[in-house]
Amino acid sequence: MAGAKTILRVVLLAAGAALLIVFLVAVRPEDLSQHGQRTVIQVWHPWGGPMLESFRESAAAFEAAHPQIACKLLFVPNDLSNSQKFYTGVVGNCPPEVMFVDGPQVAEWAERGTLTDLTPLLKEAGVDLAKLESEFFPPCWRQCFYKGRICAITWCADPNFGLFWNKEAFRKAIAAGEIPADLAKHIDLERGPATIEELDLWSQAITRYEGDRLVRIGVVPWGVYGLANSIFTWGWAFGGEFYDPEHRKITANHPRVVKALEWICSYAKKHDIRRIAALQSTFGSAEQNPFITGKQAIQVFHISGLDEARKYAPNLDYGMAPMPQPEGGEADSSWVGGWTMAIPTGVTDPGRRRAALEYILWACASPEGTRMEVRTINGFPGWKPSPFFASADKDPRLRVFVDILRRCKHQRPVMPAQGFYMHQLDRAVDKAVHGKLTPQQALDQAAAETQAFLDKMLRRSEACP
């Protein structure tokens, strides 16, 4: 019987060791140290590199103004296909108190039950909800509002996008006789291309081959920060819509979106997509940014394009304007991207919830917090009263983007299959520009597959709310 006893002892020992491991993993140090006056909140953020330092300073500024709260910052990568740590945190019942959520993720995460409804918390804190809503740019508010609940608050607002043209590259090409005089007379470098027809003309004028090799191009319509973002951008500019919230219907094959994709594909046909891809694969960043080197003389830029130009080519002469549109399209079309902040499900301690909300409101909707946000990522706040806008209005270049944001109508569809949708749009554009499917077929397929996915998801949540 000695054998059985030994086994029992070993089993007990192993169980003890396992318990110790679980204890060490599950109990965070601040849980043990929370006997002082300060409430510690965990903040999971995606800011690395040079942004991290500014973000730390921002949290320190919050702590200085709120001595009863301490922020523990943790870098957690988060994109549309890489949020496992967050999911594990929520399922394992040890989520952070504050989570940075990408705008298009909000509805999906809310639908999946991972975000706390902020509405009662805001009311409890005495926040006037109508006033708060009116203080945010409408698309910034809409992307956080799902099924009648405020699920997050917008931290930064990206006015997507501005059209940039490299005046220097055009001037040089005209001087060198590379652009024929009859085309050159249509190019007004101060005003820029205001319609799709003008954009086509400008692009055609600046495109240059050396033998068989493409060495310079104008705009690359599918090169707007990924294929899905490209079709969103041009689809709206052409007057299309991607989602009908009332009927919960995916409208990727909206006739105007199809028109936009047909136009995108015309560039792939005109220049042979392989030639363009070959040129694109030589594009770099920083000083090697193709816009700065002149290899791509017209580019659709995020607000960070300004920063890049300022940093790496301070003397570059370029123009910028809102996106052009075709006849029947949407003037000054744009959509909002950017990050939001939320409280995950599973944060049950009322003190910590209050502290988390206080931090979110400070970061997203206070003069000091929004000032620090701009310092961290050089992006705009979503909160209109931010003092940043008064100073931005004085900068002629920033002003263009501020105006784009003020007139902005769209955000990516607020529905729970957003990640899937973007992936299907990505595939649709890829197949269309490579001539595997017609634009209509590609978008029909994307719409049908996403609709099936969305319906399944909604049925599931209706079955077990």
Next chain:
Amino acid sequence: MNRAKEWRAGLLFISPLVVGFTLFTIYPVLASLYYSFCDFDILSPAQPVGAANYCELIRDERFRHSLYNTLVFTVFQVPVTMLTALVLAFLLNMKLKGQALYRTIFFLPSIVPLVASSVLWLWLLNPDYGLLNTLLAPLLAGINAVAGTAFKPPGWLVDENYTKAALILMSTWGVGGSMILYLAALGDVPVTLYEAAELDGAGPWRRAWHITLPMISPVLLFTLVMGLISTFQYFSQAWIMTPNGQPGDATLFYALYLFYNAFLYLRMGYASAQAWILFLVIVAATILVFRITRRFVYYGGEGT
């Protein structure tokens, strides 16, 4: 030491492995089998759905396409890399001055981190500016001039007809591991056999065919099976070099589609079903390989 003490000591020593293996391998494997019969999004409790995931997979056009891509890729990639490794091993087995240096040089690429080598190959494979096409262009121009043809350098990663070929070409760069195994096996072939064959008048080709290959056949079989398993699970390079299986789903490999289902679409049950089908495919392929090669593999000892 009495038996009980031996037992205790033995259990204690193997406990890290047993606990770790049970928790992190056996449990997840069994759990994935269970989840493959469920609708499961990680965040809410799994709902049993019977064989629905498997039925849907059969109807899923992208699933079939990813399986096709992976099979085609495997059929070409495994023999090409094995042959490259074998030829290199033969060459590096020759008694040359600086042999160790050459062996090191040819082994080096296989220890370069995957991401770094992938980025490097992105450059090499650039259709207009890459080294490969810069070398190919004059060659093809010469052929075209002589034969009146109109061959063009391939588009590699930007042309869906060449993406798989490009990835296979790239994987020949990392054959150092198999090459080392072959070198070790070659070093193990008894010299007496070669001497006897030489006396009997066998030339180099016959010696290689009738002595070297049979003697290293267990190692060849081993690399073939391991190659099959890893190629069926091919992921990283495709993920880095051809995002979303583009262009045109040409590099939408099995593991890539599985990853999308599991982590992008949060269809963990569906992805688990996919993983189990892959497991069965690999098991079937391995059994087939063992069956086919039974006659050709020679074990000097008591192996069968």
